[in-house]
Amino acid sequence: MDTIDSRLIQLSQDGDQEAFAQLLERYANQIYRLCYRMLGNQHEAEDAVQETFLRVHMNLDRYDGNYKFSTWIFRICTNLCIDRLRKRKKTAYSLDSQMNDEEGTDGYAFLESKELTPEAQLILSESQRTVRRLIDDLPEKYKSIIVLRYLQDLSVKEISEITGMPESTVKTRMHRGRELLRRKLKIESVF
Amino acid sequence: MNCNEAISLIHDYLDGELMEEQTECLKKHLQECEDCAAVMEELTMTESLIKNIPIPSPSKDLSERILAALPKAEKPKKAAWFQQVRRYPALTAAAVFIVLMMTSLFNLPGNGQELVIRGNDLDQLEITGNHVVVPEGSTINGNLVIENGTVQVDGNVEGDVTVIDGSLHLASTAAISGKATQINQWIDRLWFKLYDLVKKE
Numbered sequence: 001m002d003t004i005d006s007r008l009i010q011l012s013q014d015g016d017q018e019a020f021a022q023l024l025e026r027y028a029n030q031i032y033r034l035c036y037r038m039l040g041n042q043h044e045a046e047d048a049v050q051e052t053f054l055r056v057h058m059n060l061d062r063y064d065g066n067y068k069f070s071t072w073i074f075r076i077c078t079n080l081c082i083d084r085l086r087k088r089k090k091t092a093y094s095l096d097s098q099m100n101d102e103e104g105t106d107g108y109a110f111l112e113s114k115e116l117t118p119e120a121q122l123i124l125s126e127s128q129r130t131v132r133r134l135i136d137d138l139p140e141k142y143k144s145i146i147v148l149r150y151l152q153d154l155s156v157k158e159i160s161e162i163t164g165m166p167e168s169t170v171k172t173r174m175h176r177g178r179e180l181l182r183r184k185l186k187i188e189s190v191f
Numbered sequence: 192m193n194c195n196e197a198i199s200l201i202h203d204y205l206d207g208e209l210m211e212e213q214t215e216c217l218k219k220h221l222q223e224c225e226d227c228a229a230v231m232e233e234l235t236m237t238e239s240l241i242k243n244i245p246i247p248s249p250s251k252d253l254s255e256r257i258l259a260a261l262p263k264a265e266k267p268k269k270a271a272w273f274q275q276v277r278r279y280p281a282l283t284a285a286a287v288f289i290v291l292m293m294t295s296l297f298n299l300p301g302n303g304q305e306l307v308i309r310g311n312d313l314d315q316l317e318i319t320g321n322h323v324v325v326p327e328g329s330t331i332n333g334n335l336v337i338e339n340g341t342v343q344v345d346g347n348v349e350g351d352v353t354v355i356d357g358s359l360h361l362a363s364t365a366a367i368s369g370k371a372t373q374i375n376q377w378i379d380r381l382w383f384k385l386y387d388l389v390k391k392e
Contacts, residue, residue, distance in 0.1 A: 042250075
């Protein structure tokens, strides 16, 4: 699996767009899931997926073959999502404020347009909705680690490589994040 | 084992980082302690809830959109060419050297038909067309180099006489303190040029 990745990267580095398209095909879904869980909505998640692959493409020359490609792309993606979450916090936005990218669109119009997306067609149970909200509200330092662990099924060691944090820190944050979710789920009487 | 220790071990267990031995200890504690067993139960449920929240599928054209937004292939091609250069620095240097040598070879001043004379006391020479004469009784101090000409030495030269692409005639009265050399082949000329260059440096 890794040899296929490294072959595809080599070809991409030499300017083979077809090879890059294959890399994209192999990772787009995982990256999208990671972005969606980190950011909480489809629109932003797709933006982040695009930005992730753009950065990968731009920095192909700098890819260090000592790491797995998945580690590298997850690192780029996680950092990008954390950046977006921090920016969002700074410009805490209201539904009444106009968005700057689309003319005359405010938050309400955006909510209505959501009706058509696959997002709106999901049927979530009460408890699933609660868990989703709790993860969305989780502080980002716990969120990224919980998401990497449970959506990508990664080990403590791999998460440590992706985030650049020592394994002990990853463990501490994972324990605290898990404990936080458990308590809140209990308060919301999910169990 | 107290409950605090047990909770910590539960988390290690969920991380997949608990040794077999410790797992046994934890199992034992959980059988005896209802509270910890409840925490274990709740944390396991938390895990499966997180794993199982559905995620909507992405837009069908997401991949297409990403590929369309990538910068076009021009730059990578250039980069590939440059990478070859970076990959084989010695080979590149050798290639550049050969190209420079070849061009300098064909551009050698002596390669044309023009007469070239180098040395001191040139005013003492008699030059007619391509024919150079060191007159009898005159003395040239230092080396004399003549390209594309016939040379006749009747006088004295206190140094070497080198003739490139030409001919050298020595009269009985001629006295050359150094070496008298004729160079006609291009490879000799090349070596001479190189030698000359190094000496000048």
